[in-house]
Every structure is written in C-alpha cells, then in structure tokens.
Amino acid sequence: MYHISAEDIYLFHQGTNFESHQFLGCHEINWKGKRGYRFAVWAPNALKVCVVGDFNNWEKDSHPLEKFTDEGLWGGFIADIPPATPYKYHICSSEDTSILKADPFATQAERRPKTASVIPAANCYQWSDDQWIEQRNTYDPYSSPISIYEVHIGTWKKTLKKQFLSYRELATQLIPYVKTLGYTHIELLPINEHPFDRSWGYQITGYFAVTSRYGNPSDFKYLIDQCHQHQIGVILDWVPGHFCKDDFGLRQFDGAPLYEYQDPKKSEKKSWGTLAFDYGRPEVQSFLISNAIYWLKEFHIDGLRVDAVASMLYLNFDRYDEEEKIYNTYGGEENLEAFAFLRKLNKVVFSYIPGALMMAEDSSDLPLVTAPVNQGGLGFNFKWNMGWMNDLLSFMEKESIHRKWHHNRLTFSFMYTYSENYLLPLSHDEVVHGKKSLLDKMPGDQWQQFANLRLLYGYMYTHPGKKLVFMGGELAQYAEWKDTEELDWHLLEYPLHKGIYHYIKKWNELYQQHPELYELDHLSEGFEWIDPHNIDQSVIAFRRKANKPNQELIIICNFTPQVHFDYKIGVPESGRYKEIFNSDSVRFGGSGQINEGEHFSFPEKWHGLSQHIKIKVPPLAISVFQIEVERERLPRE
Numbered sequence: 001m002y003h004i005s006a007e008d009i010y011l012f013h014q015g016t017n018f019e020s021h022q023f024l025g026c027h028e029i030n031w032k033g034k035r036g037y038r039f040a041v042w043a044p045n046a047l048k049v050c051v052v053g054d055f056n057n058w059e060k061d062s063h064p065l066e067k068f069t070d071e072g073l074w075g076g077f078i079a080d081i082p083p084a085t086p087y088k089y090h091i092c093s094s095e096d097t098s099i100l101k102a103d104p105f106a107t108q109a110e111r112r113p114k115t116a117s118v119i120p121a122a123n124c125y126q127w128s129d130d131q132w133i134e135q136r137n138t139y140d141p142y143s144s145p146i147s148i149y150e151v152h153i154g155t156w157k158k159t160l161k162k163q164f165l166s167y168r169e170l171a172t173q174l175i176p177y178v179k180t181l182g183y184t185h186i187e188l189l190p191i192n193e194h195p196f197d198r199s200w201g202y203q204i205t206g207y208f209a210v211t212s213r214y215g216n217p218s219d220f221k222y223l224i225d226q227c228h229q230h231q232i233g234v235i236l237d238w239v240p241g242h243f244c245k246d247d248f249g250l251r252q253f254d255g256a257p258l259y260e261y262q263d264p265k266k267s268e269k270k271s272w273g274t275l276a277f278d279y280g281r282p283e284v285q286s287f288l289i290s291n292a293i294y295w296l297k298e299f300h301i302d303g304l305r306v307d308a309v310a311s312m313l314y315l316n317f318d319r320y321d322e323e324e325k326i327y328n329t330y331g332g333e334e335n336l337e338a339f340a341f342l343r344k345l346n347k348v349v350f351s352y353i354p355g356a357l358m359m360a361e362d363s364s365d366l367p368l369v370t371a372p373v374n375q376g377g378l379g380f381n382f383k384w385n386m387g388w389m390n391d392l393l394s395f396m397e398k399e400s401i402h403r404k405w406h407h408n409r410l411t412f413s414f415m416y417t418y419s420e421n422y423l424l425p426l427s428h429d430e431v432v433h434g435k436k437s438l439l440d441k442m443p444g445d446q447w448q449q450f451a452n453l454r455l456l457y458g459y460m461y462t463h464p465g466k467k468l469v470f471m472g473g474e475l476a477q478y479a480e481w482k483d484t485e486e487l488d489w490h491l492l493e494y495p496l497h498k499g500i501y502h503y504i505k506k507w508n509e510l511y512q513q514h515p516e517l518y519e520l521d522h523l524s525e526g527f528e529w530i531d532p533h534n535i536d537q538s539v540i541a542f543r544r545k546a547n548k549p550n551q552e553l554i555i556i557c558n559f560t561p562q563v564h565f566d567y568k569i570g571v572p573e574s575g576r577y578k579e580i581f582n583s584d585s586v587r588f589g590g591s592g593q594i595n596e597g598e599h600f601s602f603p604e605k606w607h608g609l610s611q612h613i614k615i616k617v618p619p620l621a622i623s624v625f626q627i628e629v630e631r632e633r634l635p636r637e
Helices: 006-014 130-137 167-181 217-229 282-298 309-313 336-352 386-396 400-415 446-462 489-493 495-513
Strands: 025-031 034-042 048-053 073-079 086-094 097-101 147-151 185-188 206-210 233-238 303-306 357-360 382-384 422-426 466-470 527-534 539-545 552-558 564-571 575-582 598-600 611-617 621-629
Touching: 006 282, 025 073, 048 073, 130 217, 147 167, 147 495, 167 217, 167 495, 206 282, 217 233, 233 282, 233 357, 282 303, 282 336, 309 336, 336 357, 386 400, 386 422, 386 446, 400 527, 422 446, 446 466, 446 495, 446 552, 446 621, 489 495, 495 575, 527 564, 539 564, 552 564, 552 611, 598 611, 611 621
Parallel strands: 147 185, 147 466, 185 233, 233 303, 303 357, 357 382, 382 422, 422 466
Antiparallel strands: 025 034, 034 073, 048 086, 086 097, 527 539, 539 552, 552 621, 564 611, 575 598, 575 621
C-alpha cells in the first residue's frame, strides 16, 4: 500500500520498527506516475481520517485516508501539494465527535502560536563532518575529557531587535564562543517543536519536528555540521517521560488514550500537567525509539540526555503522600514497562550508533543505571550525579564558619562515585524558579562570593566525573536564569565577572591537558584521598592519577577564608612540586596568595605518605600541584 511494506507494518505493531518515521508521517513519493505526498498515520480508534490544510481550504471531508490494516493504520496519496503547506489530520472518533491533530511524525511544523504540521521540503543537505563521524566510531568517552556547555538556544543571545538567533546565526556566534571557552560539547535543551516558550522545550507536540522558532531542519543540520567541523560534540535533551496535553498534540490522539496510558492514575503527571507515555504499548515503543534514532542518524547528534528518568521508572514519582498509590503486579512501585523500555532503547541506540552518549538524568538511587543490559543494568553509559550536586551546593551555601558541621556533604560522594559512570551537573534546573544563580547562592561579601564560586567550579573540575555547566555560569550572573531574556553579557565589562570567564576557560584548558583529571574518571585507581578529615579547618586534599606511573596531581581545597602558612601536605614521592593552578590568582579576581617557585619534599611521613611538602593554602581557593620526581635527590641548600 503506497510503497509501505508488510514488514514495516508488522514490525511497527511489534514495537521493533526503529525507523518507523520512514513510512509514517508525510513523505514525497511517485505513485502511479504522479509526484505527490503519501500520508500515513496510526489511529486505531478512528472511524474516519482526512487530511486537511491550505491546499483544500481545510475542507474536512475532501481528502479521506484509507484504513489499510486492522490495527489502525491509515494512508493515502495526494498530488499537487507544494512544500511548506500547513496540514493536519481531521479525525472522527464517532459520528458526532471529531478533532484536528498535528501529525505525530511530522518533520516540520508551523511557528507558534500556529499549530499545524508542514509539508516537508526535500532533504538535500550535504554533510561535511565525515572526519568527525569516523573519529566518533572509535571514541572512548570514559577515558576522554567531556566538558559540556548546556545551552537554551532561545535565551543564550538575541538579536539587536530582541529576536531569536537563527540556527545559522548560532553557528557563527555560539560555536566560536564555545570553542574559545574550551568546552568539548554543547548540550541543547530540547529543540523539538513545542507550543510554550517557557516550557523550555520539555513539553513537546512535535517529536520529529525541529522547532521552527530558529529555522528549518537544514538550518539545524548546518549548526550541527559546523559544531563537528570545529571539534565540538552535540548532545540533545530528549523527553520520553511525558508529553503536553494541548488538543492538537498526542493526547487522546484518535479520540481515546493512544500514546498515553489508558489508566489516568498511570498517565497523569500532575505536578507538570502532562501525560506519561504507555511504555508497554508496542507502537509507542516504535514511535519513541524511532525518534531517538531519527535525531542520532538524520541530524548526526552525538548523544541524548534522557530527561526525568526517575519519573519514568517509579509509578508514584510525583504523587503526594495523601494520594492513592499504585503498584505493579509484584506489589512494587517500579514501572516495569518503563524499565524494559529503557533497556530496549539503549540496546537499539548502541546497535545503531556505537559511539553515542546516552545520559540519564536520574534523581533516584537506583543501582546499575550505567551497567550493561546483559548485566542487569539500564544500559546508559552516563548518569547525572544529582546527589553530588545537591550535597555540594548545600555545603557551599553555608557560611564558612558553619561548614565544619556539614563536612560530610563535601566528601560523601566518594562513597558511591565509582558505582556508576557519573557526569557532574551544574545545570539550568539549579539556577531558576527562585533557586538563585550560582553566584547568589554563595555566602559572604562580594569577594567571598566570587572566591566561593571559583572554589565550587574548581572542585567540580577535579572531582571524578564528566563536567556540565549551564550557560551564563562563566559570566557569574547575579540574577538567576531569566528564561525569556538573553544572558547578562554586559557583566563581561566588570573585572570580577571577566575573571570568572577566564577562570572557566583556564579550567577547560587544564582539564584537557591533564589526563589525571579524566583518564581514570570511573576507576577507583584514579583517585586517592590525602586528607579528607580536616573538618575544623575545612581543608581537604587528594590525588588524581592517570595511567602512567608518577603521572598525578595533588589538589588542595580550602573552604574557609583563612590563609594557612607552612601547611603540611603528604605526597607520595620524593621530588620537586610546583603549583600549576591557584584559584586565588589575581588574574581571576583572587587575593594573590599563590605558591611561587618549586617545593622540595621532606622525607618525613605525613597523611600516611612517605613525604610531605609545606605550602601556603590560599583562602576559599583550590590549589593544584604537579610532581617532578627526582630519583637522585638534589642537595638542599
């Protein structure tokens, strides 16, 4: 039927057609000697489905589709429709009930507030990122530096007329900016079509459609292509956890629950006002997994950050205590269908794109999120470390005099750091909705606030795990993220803010230059405490190691404004130690309490190590020392 194979149909209904977007939706074909568009849609509860649009003056019955499977697939062919024509499906679910719906598989949509799908233009984009794709096939993300700049396209920067930058304008402005700062990747908040700007893209109506706010699919491909040509990877926020209730979207698509659970207790996401996908329905599995493959293959996206995983996995995730709880067939609160879906998703993604990054934004304490599926895991290769983020921000918000009473919040993450492959996020969620900006969270006067912020970033860069910072973090914004306005770019005119910009840039440079900070991120051999116990002075010291012998860094963090002179730090080898980084440098806005010259080790045990050095510990700062081992000890003058 209309060049749709029986195999495609069968696999779609089995939940194993992972490229179902190739036959569902609107596609240009040659049918019986005519060029036109094939329309195909899944609507098993419909009595009648018609295509309506500008081409037929939205006449509800002029272009009916034919139901060609008992399972509810409808299709038809319409000639003489020009590209970019808006259309919808007119779906009758009973004799007197009908609704207009956007195409779930549409690859283009009208710009909000309009809501129609759009006849796609021919796909004629020519990629120029072959070298990047080839490198990606052999890329080992676990032992590589990953430093991510998280971006909301609509509010990173705007035109002089306060309009959105286009995808192509972003290619000329965002890419050189990210490259200068030294990030390895950007992560884009969802760019699927969505009706409400302030949902940030997390409440979607067009899962296969690039949002028209910033351009068309070819423009978006150009942005990705340019990122790759400048050696910048691209991660996309992806939202399989829920969808919005707008009438033209997926909700009760053919007059009854279809993409969502039929049981409202399972489908309703009350705190977000959205609906959960029915992960047990095979056609929904085909839809969602096809969508993931579509972004990874069609747009050369390097990875997906899967949003709100905990909300998918637990049936009572957002239920209030007084609400009736729901349970699975074994009496537990786990959504067994969601567990199975995520395992299936990750197996399929890695079979298509072995070098993909699949990152779980999971706030639960579920084990084995990043373990392989065949070992009982969910199969992701990274998990956001929400525990580290919450504990560290809670600690940093304390006045320095009180921090000794909360020292465990600083060090507790090392009790579980190697249980998963973690990414350390300082994301958009932490700087919006009254949570305050990172700078504004920091206690003390202005100098202490900036020093604390530098210390926060420094601890993140030296703590095991990949890194992520939301846009504006490099500006040290006083205001939290204003999700309708651009970043406070004027802050770069002020020395303290400019200092943070240079600080982030320097950290990204050091991070990529020193394998000690990334090579053994997920192996316990890459980290060793020197002293986690100096609670009274809130000073910690630790070692980060690389694969090569004697290739390591000594890191000291002081979480109070007190300077410590002749402070003893245990070191593993006899030799000269040199401070290669100090966040208290005047260049970054610090007080200049740096360690100049070389520091010879003393042959006296300290902190359980055979040698020690004496250093100056700067206030509210992080210091990094590097060893130059001497096998034959130089005489001390």
